[in-house]
Amino acid sequence: MKDRVVITGYGVIGSIGSSHDSIWASINSNDQPGDSGKSSLGLIENTTHSPYFSHPLCDFDPREYIDKKINLRAMGKSQVYGAHAAGMALSQANLLDSHYLDQVSLILASTGGDGNDALDAKIYTSTENKDKATQQAIVNEALTKQKPTTFLTQLPNMFAYWVAHIFGVGGSSVTLMGEELAGMNAFERSFMAVRSGQKRIALVGGISDGLALYKVTQLALAGRLIDDQFRSVWDRRESGICPGAGAAFLVVESESSAKERGATIRAYVDDVNVTAINRQREDLCAHLGSMLDPLLSRDNQQALCSIGCGAGDLAQLEMEAYKASPASLIVRSLTNYTGAIFESAFLSGIAVSALCLEREKLFSPFARTDDFFERPYEEELNEIIVSCVGLFSGEGFAAVKRQ
Amino acid sequence: MNNMKNEPLAVTGIGLFTSVGKDKQSTFNSMLNGTSGVRKIERYNTHGMRTFIAAYIPAEEAGLAQNASQVDLMYKMSETVMTEAIAQSGISEQDIADALFVYAAPPIEPHWESRLKQHDRHRGLGVRWTLGGINEDIVKSGQPDASLLPHCLNSSNAVLLQHDFNIKRPPVVVNTACASGASAIQIAVDTIQMGYAKKAIVVAVDASATQEGLTRFSLLSAMSRKNEIPELASRPFDVDRDGFVMGEGAAALVIESTQESAIDRDVSGYILGCGDSTDIYHPTRSSPDGGPISDCMAKALIGTGLEIGDIDCINAHGTSTPENDEVESLGITKLFNEYADKIPVTANKSMLGHTLSAAGAIEVCISLLTLEHQVIPPTINLENQDPSIHLDIVSEPREMKMNTVLSNSLGFGGQNVSILLAKTKEI
Numbered sequence: 075m076k077d078r079v080v081i082t083g084y085g086v087i088g089s090i091g092s093s094h095d096s097i098w099a100s101i102n103s104n105d106q107p108g109d110s111g112k113s114s115l116g117l118i119e120n121t122t123h124s125p126y127f128s129h130p131l132c133d134f135d136p137r138e139y140i141d142k143k144i145n146l147r148a149m150g151k152s153q154v155y156g157a158h159a160a161g162m163a164l165s166q167a168n169l170l171d172s173h174y175l176d177q178v179s180l181i182l183a184s185t186g187g188d189g190n191d192a193l194d195a196k197i198y199t200s201t202e203n204k205d206k207a208t209q210q211a212i213v214n215e216a217l218t219k220q221k222p223t224t225f226l227t228q229l230p231n232m233f234a235y236w237v238a239h240i241f242g243v244g245g246s247s248v249t250l251m252g253e254e255l256a257g258m259n260a261f262e263r264s265f266m267a268v269r270s271g272q273k274r275i276a277l278v279g280g281i282s283d284g285l286a287l288y289k290v291t292q293l294a295l296a297g298r299l300i301d302d303q304f305r306s307v308w309d310r311r312e313s314g315i316c317p318g319a320g321a322a323f324l325v326v327e328s329e330s331s332a333k334e335r336g337a338t339i340r341a342y343v344d345d346v347n348v349t350a351i352n353r354q355r356e357d358l359c360a361h362l363g364s365m366l367d368p369l370l371s372r373d374n375q376q377a378l379c380s381i382g383c384g385a386g387d388l389a390q391l392e393m394e395a396y397k398a399s400p401a402s403l404i405v406r407s408l409t410n411y412t413g414a415i416f417e418s419a420f421l422s423g424i425a426v427s428a429l430c431l432e433r434e435k436l437f438s439p440f441a442r443t444d445d446f447f448e449r450p451y452e453e454e455l456n457e458i459i460v461s462c463v464g465l466f467s468g469e470g471f472a473a474v475k476r477q
Numbered sequence: 478m479n480n481m482k483n484e485p486l487a488v489t490g491i492g493l494f495t496s497v498g499k500d501k502q503s504t505f506n507s508m509l510n511g512t513s514g515v516r517k518i519e520r521y522n523t524h525g526m527r528t529f530i531a532a533y534i535p536a537e538e539a540g541l542a543q544n545a546s547q548v549d550l551m552y553k554m555s556e557t558v559m560t561e562a563i564a565q566s567g568i569s570e571q572d573i574a575d576a577l578f579v580y581a582a583p584p585i586e587p588h589w590e591s592r593l594k595q596h597d598r599h600r601g602l603g604v605r606w607t608l609g610g611i612n613e614d615i616v617k618s619g620q621p622d623a624s625l626l627p628h629c630l631n632s633s634n635a636v637l638l639q640h641d642f643n644i645k646r647p648p649v650v651v652n653t654a655c656a657s658g659a660s661a662i663q664i665a666v667d668t669i670q671m672g673y674a675k676k677a678i679v680v681a682v683d684a685s686a687t688q689e690g691l692t693r694f695s696l697l698s699a700m701s702r703k704n705e706i707p708e709l710a711s712r713p714f715d716v717d718r719d720g721f722v723m724g725e726g727a728a729a730l731v732i733e734s735t736q737e738s739a740i741d742r743d744v745s746g747y748i749l750g751c752g753d754s755t756d757i758y759h760p761t762r763s764s765p766d767g768g769p770i771s772d773c774m775a776k777a778l779i780g781t782g783l784e785i786g787d788i789d790c791i792n793a794h795g796t797s798t799p800e801n802d803e804v805e806s807l808g809i810t811k812l813f814n815e816y817a818d819k820i821p822v823t824a825n826k827s828m829l830g831h832t833l834s835a836a837g838a839i840e841v842c843i844s845l846l847t848l849e850h851q852v853i854p855p856t857i858n859l860e861n862q863d864p865s866i867h868l869d870i871v872s873e874p875r876e877m878k879m880n881t882v883l884s885n886s887l888g889f890g891g892q893n894v895s896i897l898l899a900k901t902k903e904i
Binding site for chain 2: 186210225239246247293350467
């Protein structure tokens with residue numbers, strides 16, 4: 075029998091917090107924006123990218139896992155919070171400063187890197203009322219005056235460099251891209267590599283920055299952001315999303331490796347399935363049902379943690395698929411707390427599910443939608459199915475189990 | 478690193494689109510003639526730019542309108558090379574549907590020309606974009622344009638290609654900087670060797686010769702400033718090299734397991750092994766002793782049954798930056814010792830420029846064509862070989878009997894990948 079795949083460490087950062095305890099508090103807070111637009115804990119607000127709602131990154135201490143100032147100065151913003159999540163996961167897996175780090179492979183899902191919001195705003199302002207040739211010359215001049223290091227924050231795989239450099243992760247390294255699909259692919263590849271025995275331990279992570287001005291602007295122009303009123307994912311009718319920023323890391327290894335190291339097994343994962351169907355041609359709702367079906371258990375009460383992009387049109391299809399399933403799932407949207415976190419979404423869903431299994435309780439409903447969705451549940455759980463439906467493409471499911 | 482015994486994998490299809498040829502044969506022929514694809518950039522106003530040459534692909538050469546976006550250009554080049562590789566491979570529609578699809582590409586970002594065009598459109602309606610908030614009039618100023626979405630997503634081209642070619646599996650999009658194309662091949666090889674796929678289609682593409690792309694690398698002092706005579710600017714291993722020249726292009730490979738059924742079609746060559754190493758010396762600089770590069774090449778040999786004396790040719794990363802060429806040659810010397818100056822080394826970037834995310838896959842394809850035709854394309858512009866580089870750099874096309882080529886890709890962020898290729902399955 076093949077070795078089972080286990081999770082021995084997980085780290086998450088985002089609007090929901092930067093430590094296991096702060097995240098646990100946030101996802102049990104039912105923190106919703108009031109009339110002012112800002113929620114009391116600050117998980118959701120609508121001033122930074124007014125008039126749109128977004129999930130701001132929490133305040134955190136970047137020195138907690140990155141002790142050298144020289145590194146912090148050279149790193150981009152998303153690289154810093156991404157490395158924080160990596161540090162959380164490695165620390166929990168008892169791998170910080172461990173001799174096993176040489177055997178740890180990195181599989182990352184990275185964003186296109188940090189934008190430079192101040193520079194962008196300056197270019198927009200200074201090119202107004204100019205002809206095309208003058209505009210291009212202004213752009214050239216503005217770009218040429220950037221600091222050389224700015225570029226290094228914009229290379230997707232530079233994040234892998236920093237994780238390897240700061241923590242001494244010495245195994246092979248690969249960086250994937252592609253929004254939600256990248257996070258799903260990264261997890262599936264780590265799962266396959268550990269399951270097949272090709273790798274012993276993988277540090278798999280995702281970083282996303284849905285709050286960069288250039289991304290928010292494109293999403294706004296494409297009509298994919300929500301304004302007006304913040305509603306639970308399941309109650310949204312529009313196709314807009316509420317972006318967030320964050321990172322998630324998992325230490326994925328074989329059960330025998332974890333036992334040999336004496337590491338605590340925090341969760342088991344036996345199944346993962348990733349697709350990218352052509353949504354113009356195929357029925358997404360039926361497809362989600364067919365992905366969910368093999369994961370359903372007749373014996374155990376299961377929960378489903380949805381961490382999709384949160385667009386209302388896609389969420390409605392998810393609801394239809396889950397309602398049609400033969401099992402009476404307890405469904406929660408983690409996206410309500412985190413926002414759309416693209417590359418880090420699927421991994422955050424798995425990490426938070428592992429946290430829930432360890433704390434023997436599912437996180438709180440954000441807002442009860444009906445008798446089925448987000449209904450209260452206080453009992454013990456042994457299994458959480460994580461689902462992720464990407465904004466443009468990508469559908470992923472994984473079953474996270476306590477044993 | 479792969480600890481399993483390697484199964485040689487067959488490459489049954491190759492597709493190329495470069496600045497010197499729109500398919501594999503014309504590219505290879507141009508390279509044997511020593512043709513450079515480097516030229517002055519006429520795509521946009523280069524005023525104020527330190528480097529304004531590149532081996533770029535004008536959109537009209539790809540059959541697109543002159544003002545086509547880089548995203549569209551990359552889609553078109555990818556589609557062209559995939560079509561060529563699949564046609565050669567002769568794999569069935571079912572095989573394509575079941576194949577793993579790995580796609581190496583640069584991150585997608587909206588370029589300034591299109592951003593300013595959007596800005597102008599909205600400004601005409603009384604809207605300004607500023608830091609600290611998007612003016613809400615943006616949304617109310619016009620109909621949202623859903624077609625903008627693919628132009629800000631890294632998965633869009635890969636997913637469109639996946640659907641247009643009727644591939645069922647989700648694409649794996651990879652970016653390990655200048656090693657991306659080689660990493661994509663390594664992912665395909667690993668997946669087949671782990672037993673999770675029998676066939677893979679790998680595509681690598683880049684079209685980064687934009688204002689943003691050139692300026693960023695200029696800021697790192699990585700680019701040649703020999704703008705006067707563009708075709709002489711890229712000169713790997715030459716003493717007068719002063720930086721790399723950016724290139725654009727695409728490559729595709731169809732890679733198949735040879736284990737379950739004998740392949741009764743033409744095979745371009747075999748992938749015997751892949752090695753990788755992570756160099757954490759510096760974000761953009763290699764360890765000065767070439768150690769991680771040497772390790773990377775050594776790992777490509779593991780599980781192949783071959784030794785260093787069995788390597789017939791090295792297709793170097795050879796960027797033409799002062800540092801890369803020196804450190805790569807140190808890495809080669811460190812591993813190959815007494816063989817180092819006996820193995821012919823060539824650098825395709827002398828003609829094709831540095832095609833960044835596509836380079837690793839383009840150079841693997843050129844290496845396979847090298848084996849197929851038994852002739853090594855030259856490293857052009859090698860007028861005075863750097864005296865500190867003690868390697869046999871091939872400066873004229875060289876016909877010779879070869880069975881193996883080792884292709885190196887070394888990326889920013891310390892990502893090194895080496896791929897060992899062979900003409901025949903059994904050595």
